[in-house]
């Protein structure tokens with residue numbers, strides 16, 4: 539399990555993460571007509587990198603993450619910018635009962651591979667959406683485990699057909715995938731390797 543608390547203070551210093559968030563935000567805005575009546579959930583928000591570029595296009599955003607360290611940095615950013623349409627909550631939907639609130643849009647970036655039971659988290663997202671609500675999942679395409687290193691116990695990305703099958707079984711329709719970015723990492727051999735990532739957009743049936 540990765541200790542995100544210890545990574546939180548350095549997170550925003552990584553330009554690749556910011557570039558990734560900006561590309562996902564642009565792809566979401568191209569795929570879904572966002573509007574300021576919408577209430578959204580950013581699940582596994584980290585320091586909120588994906589929500590800041592979307593905040594003016596949405597009515598309200600609830601940002602949830604299991605890492606107190608990430609949320610501490612996020613709260614400081616919200617205060618520094620004087621953002622008034624964001625609420626921050628520490629939460630883990632994979633181990634806690636579902637809350638009462640409902641959303642028009644749920645988005646989650648680079649989080650699903652950290653959650654062991656994909657079917658269960660998709661079912662939780664569906665339960666938290668209003669009728670016709672949209673889900674956006676950005677994550678790695680299936681890889682061989684070298685993205686995190688084999689000692690880290692996470693999903694090795696996702697095969698798109700398998701994730702679409704799980705999303706359909708969880709009660710989503712109109713499932714669409716696009717490639718949104720590629721993370722370039724150094725290899726132990728001294729070269730580089732690209733890890734493509736997708737945006738999946740789906741609608742609650």
Ligand SMILES: C[S@@+](CC[C@H](N)C(=O)[O-])C[C@H]1O[C@@H](n2cnc3c(N)ncnc32)[C@H](O)[C@@H]1O
Pocket residue numbers: 542555559581582583584585586587588602603604605608629630631632646647648649652653
């Ligand atoms: C790779 S980071 C991505 C952060 C952010 N979405 C971004 O794109 O910059 C993964 C985030 O998911 C959070 N996370 C991992 N497992 C979680 C869980 N079960 N519930 C909520 N958050 C979780 C971590 O604390 C971390 O902030």
